[in-house]
Amino acid sequence: MKTRKTYASVIGISLILSLLFTLPVTANETFTELFNIDFSDEALYGEMFSEASAVTFEFITESGIGKDDDSALRVSKPEPTNYNSYANAVRITFPEPLPAGGTYNFSAWFFVPIEGHEDKDVLTGPGIVLNGDYAGAQGKVKFPENFGTMPVGEWKEINVTFPMETEELLHIDLRFVINEQPKHPDVWYIDNIVINRVGELTEVFIPAWDLTVPSLRETYSAFFPIGNIMDVRDYNNDETLEMYKYHYNFVTLENSMKPDSICRNKDVYTFESADMMIKWALDNNMKVHGHAMVWHKQSAAWFTHDDAGNLLTRAEARDNLEAYINKVGNHFKGRIHSWEVVNEVFTASVGSGDWKSLLRTGGTTEEDSQWYAAYENGADASKGESGADYIYDAFVFTRLADPEAILYYNDFNENERSKAEAIAQMVEELNNLWKNDARNTEPDRLLVEGIGMQAHYWTADLVPANVEWAIQRFIETGCEIGVLELDIPAGSYFELGSRSGELTDEEAQKQAQLYREVFEIFVKYNEHISRVTLWGKADSQSWRAKGSPLLFDEMFSVKPAFHSVIAAAETEFVEETEQPGETADVVEAEDNSSAERGTGGHVIALIIAVVAVIAGVLLFTYFRKKRK
Numbered sequence: 163m164k165t166r167k168t169y170a171s172v173i174g175i176s177l178i179l180s181l182l183f184t185l186p187v188t189a190n191e192t193f194t195e196l197f198n199i200d201f202s203d204e205a206l207y208g209e210m211f212s213e214a215s216a217v218t219f220e221f222i223t224e225s226g227i228g229k230d231d232d233s234a235l236r237v238s239k240p241e242p243t244n245y246n247s248y249a250n251a252v253r254i255t256f257p258e259p260l261p262a263g264g265t266y267n268f269s270a271w272f273f274v275p276i277e278g279h280e281d282k283d284v285l286t287g288p289g290i291v292l293n294g295d296y297a298g299a300q301g302k303v304k305f306p307e308n309f310g311t312m313p314v315g316e317w318k319e320i321n322v323t324f325p326m327e328t329e330e331l332l333h334i335d336l337r338f339v340i341n342e343q344p345k346h347p348d349v350w351y352i353d354n355i356v357i358n359r360v361g362e363l364t365e366v367f368i369p370a371w372d373l374t375v376p377s378l379r380e381t382y383s384a385f386f387p388i389g390n391i392m393d394v395r396d397y398n399n400d401e402t403l404e405m406y407k408y409h410y411n412f413v414t415l416e417n418s419m420k421p422d423s424i425c426r427n428k429d430v431y432t433f434e435s436a437d438m439m440i441k442w443a444l445d446n447n448m449k450v451h452g453h454a455m456v457w458h459k460q461s462a463a464w465f466t467h468d469d470a471g472n473l474l475t476r477a478e479a480r481d482n483l484e485a486y487i488n489k490v491g492n493h494f495k496g497r498i499h500s501w502e503v504v505n506e507v508f509t510a511s512v513g514s515g516d517w518k519s520l521l522r523t524g525g526t527t528e529e530d531s532q533w534y535a536a537y538e539n540g541a542d543a544s545k546g547e548s549g550a551d552y553i554y555d556a557f558v559f560t561r562l563a564d565p566e567a568i569l570y571y572n573d574f575n576e577n578e579r580s581k582a583e584a585i586a587q588m589v590e591e592l593n594n595l596w597k598n599d600a601r602n603t604e605p606d607r608l609l610v611e612g613i614g615m616q617a618h619y620w621t622a623d624l625v626p627a628n629v630e631w632a633i634q635r636f637i638e639t640g641c642e643i644g645v646l647e648l649d650i651p652a653g654s655y656f657e658l659g660s661r662s663g664e665l666t667d668e669e670a671q672k673q674a675q676l677y678r679e680v681f682e683i684f685v686k687y688n689e690h691i692s693r694v695t696l697w698g699k700a701d702s703q704s705w706r707a708k709g710s711p712l713l714f715d716e717m718f719s720v721k722p723a724f725h726s727v728i729a730a731a732e733t734e735f736v737e738e739t740e741q742p743g744e745t746a747d748v749v750e751a752e753d754n755s756s757a758e759r760g761t762g763g764h765v766i767a768l769i770i771a772v773v774a775v776i777a778g779v780l781l782f783t784y785f786r787k788k789r790k
């Protein structure tokens with residue numbers, strides 16, 4: 163049953179249910195055993211198990227092989243290649259999904275034999291992924307949060323408890339976390355999988371998109387496209403796709419075009435997920451932004467290091483960069499409107515100085531750039547060579563691979579003036595280099611044609627005037643500007659971890675005001691703005707969920723920030739047509755008084771609530787019977 167519930171109806175249900183049901187949460191919740199799998203009977207459980215592409219498994223019986231008995235699941239890799247996490251999992255698919263509203267405890271034991279692992283590094287720990295959502299934000303679907311390491315020659319348990327608040331649980335993937343060959347076992351055993359429900363099922367409020375609210379893309383159609391991110395989990399959800407078509411017309415794939423998704427191992431390219439989602443986007447008249455060719459994170463070791471972990475030389479890394487970009491650029495040619503060629507080459511915050519002195523350089527933390535390190539390895543300073551040269555190469559290789567695509571540089575904290583200045587200077591220098599490059603067959607065309615403002619802002623310190631300053635500076639470079647990753651969480655970066663994911667009314671209003679101010683700036687400069695892309699659809703799905711950074715809340719209902727974004731577009735319209743007496747406040751008030759809060763809404767809410775209570779009781783009774 164898929165019923166759209168309005169905000170009012172959700173409140174209605176909440177109120178009525180709170181009167182009828184009280185479901186106390188006690189310290190000692192009861193465990194109801196759902197599955198207990200000791201691998202002694204393949205006929206009983208065999209159909210629940212399936213393997214991903216790079217592993218095989220068998221139910222084996224052998225003296226002493228199990229955790230406490232003579233049976234276990236043996237998992238092995240036929241080939242010592244492709245260590246991608248999702249390609250090395252064993253999946254348990256439930257005969258019937260475990261219902262949403264339940265909290266579940268999962269326990270399983272893992273064993274890695276000493277034999278065959280003598281030369282391995284310290285093995286990373288095992289873990290589980292719920293519903294195949296490897297990209298899940300905030301650790302909500304991947305457990306445990308700290309995977310630790312895996313001892314060789316002894317059993318290790320993973321034991322995690324997690325709620326399924328709004329989604330039913332279809333399947334659980336048992337995997338090893340790391341994607342690198344030296345840290346991943348080649349043979350392992352799994353035993354004693356026990357799944358319990360903790361406590362009783364609670365009532366579930368399924369979030370639902372309300373497509374009667376104004377469409378973001380239609381509201382901004384006179385100014386610029388409105389984009390959002392997409393990942394496989396979105397693609398697999400019909401309601402999400404319908405909402406996406408309603409509000410957005412520019413797509414950035416959240417993960418599927420990053421180097422570690424496309425080519426974690428040399429010469430092994432994986433385009434299926436990206437191709438699938440790009441086809442959907444193009445079939446629905448959307449533009450696609452390629453994110454991203456070169457980034458120091460979610461990169462691949464082979465670009466810059468040999469199999470033994472030694473840093474490659476400048477020439478070797480350059481060959482790898484060219485090979486990768488040539489392959490990927492050609493594969494997607496004709497389908498990518500803009501390529502984000504290089505992402506985040508500068509350190510988080512920069513001072514003033516020559517842009518090359520402000521870059522991420524080599525080092526061992528995830529904030530360092532291995533591209534810079536390898537390009538520095540063999541650079542001839544007397545010829546002006548440095549680690550920074552990978553940036554220019556990446557743009558040139560992409561231009562040559564896909565000449566139609568608009569090439570972007572992208573970074574964050576671009577609203578800090580010193581960083582905006584460094585970005586602008588780099589872009590200007592790269593474009594000057596290109597003017598005299600023999601490979602340039604279009605003398606009137608820039609190499610770097612777009613600057614991406616990630617626009618990951620914070621309510622605590624966002625100064626809209628600095629956003630405008632950056633836009634003005636970027637316009638001077640001759641580039642178009644893409645707002646590529648907009649969100650505005652409440653508070654500051656340092657407060658995020660301690661937040662609850664709830665906004666006070668005051669915080670919601672402040673956030674709305676800032677959204678309005680930045681959108682008014684985007685509208686003011688709309689001739690230079692190629693698109694505004696939001697980084698996430700609803701607060702609960704955001705990478706910064708605890709800061710509630712988006713336009714829709716965890717029930718997918720519109721927030722004050724949504725109304726202010728709509729109003730920002732209409733403010734410009736009012737000014738242009740000079741209609742006196744019609745202020746933005748009036749527009750906003752009209753939005754707030756829409757039908758979903760009217761008297762009719764209350765009646766509908768009451769009807770839905772009564773139906774929901776009956777359904778809830780039936781469901782509750784059904785599962786009590788079923789599991790006993």
Ligand SMILES: [Ca+2]
Nearest residue numbers: 200228233234
């Ligand atoms: Ca066993």
